[in-house]
Amino acid sequence: MDEVIPASPVPAQPQAVSAHDDGEALTSLHPNHVSALRVEATLVSIPFIVGALVLEGAALLPPAVIIVPVVLLALAVILRVPLRRHHARGYAMSADRLRVVRGLLFRHDTVVPFGRVQHIDVSQGPIERFFGLATLTLHTAGTHNASVRLPGLGEQLARDMREEIRSHIKRETL
């Protein structure tokens, strides 16, 4: 599918394709990540269910016309979507780079070389803390992908990864 524009009398130089780019297996996130996503989805759906109940109470439409679809949708969002999102996410850490894959509809597959990491955050929200999870954020100097987030890691793993990546960031000579 890749089209080359024939303009070159000189043959093109061979491109160095790294072998471990796509055959590479992604590491899944912590299993608790699904539960954390479900709790978040539940919190998001509550206002919609409350709104639907209010509309239902106002009796503008025949009974159950509003509340049933809303509840069904909320159940799908709470039970099914987090599982699929979890499966869509993953990471791969090699000797000099971190690859983060995320997104169901909009897939993002980002590679950050450790040599370009400016600083590293490990953060925990209240839900994450409850499930023993943490988010690892790598900050780069690039305008796009200024910070690459990797949520849903086990807390200890996130800290270990931070130490590992930090050891790769060479100290700037002062």
Add this chain to the structure above:
Amino acid sequence: MTGEAPPARAQSTAQRTDPRSFLVRGLTMLGQLAVPIALAMVTIFDDGEFAERLLYFLPLVLAVVGANFAIAYLRWLRLTYTTGAEDIRVESGIVSRAARSVPYERIQDVSLEQKFIPRLLGLVEVKFETGAGGADDLKLAYLSEAQGEALRRLVRARREDEAAQTPGEDAAPSAVADEAGEVLFAMDGRRLLTLGLFEFSLAAVAVLFGATQQFEFLLPFDFWDFDEWRHVLAGPGAWLAGLGFAAQVIGAVIASLSLIALGFATGLVRTLLRDWGFVLEKTARGFRRRRGLFTRTDVVMPVHRVQAVELGTGWLRYRFGWHGLKFVSLAQDAGSLSHVVAPLAQLDEIDPIIRAAGFAPPAADLEWHRASRNYRFDSAALEGGFFALAAIPVAVFAPAPFVLIPLALAGMAIASSLYGWQFHRHALSAKQIFARRGWFSPRTQLASRVKLHSVEIAQGPIAQRRGYATLHLGLAGGALAIPGIPLARARELRGAIIESIAAKDFSQLA
């Protein structure tokens, strides 16, 4: 004031900015006050009794002006800067004090800017760019020209001291050699005029069009009253009056022509103000650009700070072979992200500038790749579909012939998308990545492979099914994306780029 320009070595006493900066602030403030005062005059003195009201009004104005001058004076009194051995410190604030210290090695560029009033007084604003981005940068307003220049030389000398400590660096060039540079690009009057004509401002026309409707009461006649125009023309061109309808058409043409002339004039004036005396030099410390008629700016940009170069053009100037060149860097340039280094130049003038920045213009034998054919079809369908959808309400609500407008637009969008596809291309050389888009006014970006920070392959819902992706490259200070390339090619590019990046650590980039 602590005397003349500080000596280039070990200056450690706290200094104030030039006392005249207080005068500048006062004058600028008066300028800002002029509009509100004028407005107040119009509203308050609309109905006569001028002297009586002036009695109440004048003390108020004087109090405001006086208070502002007093604050400006206190600010000046309380702002001091110290150039130490390792850093430059600025302490400021009347009530709450703030002290900021910036180490010399973190200062990327020192730029000097002269606005109109400071320029009359021979003062400069010194800006220390640290890459923190516009508002957070350290500024000293205002120093005398000699002091500003001395400070700039001092910062450079200190940086070179540090550079000299690390082995393998070139010997530090002397401060004098520093200033003399080879002129890479300069604009003469003719070139400025050409650029000004291309900068025809449609926005200005729109604003003026709005203004003629909004403020026509200020004009002695009704701008859009064509009978009035006919009347104005009635002197020497009295015969026009007899022509009836034709005269009205002529009136409309004259009204439009005057707006167009104003559009050209706006473009010309703006260009002259901004790019007067444009000179780009290559000095030992990097690129030095000076430009501006009333507000004179003097920016120095180290060569290694250039992250990428961008070659752009306009649809009309492109037909005459004119292009513009910008450098993408971390430092900001008067509100815009990139530094314009050649506003209007032919390609053979631009090539040496690109080479001077350490980049190579696309070679003739470079292997360019196109976007995926699926992407071509999908984007044409999406763009056409948008206008086709818009045709539905038009067909329902507007008179029948109007439906042709969105349909024609849909056709044009599809045709331009299909045709333009072949101009969207990218290429990868041993050191650089090239991305080009657009057939009406092509834009080419050149980025160094090692100066990228991350690589992302992004796919939307359609792209996932159709097997193409957008490659986003993390560029410091700018955006670089290659849309719609086949997934396999995106992966190949990413693999190659990541290999180049990983081979060199960030700290080795500078």
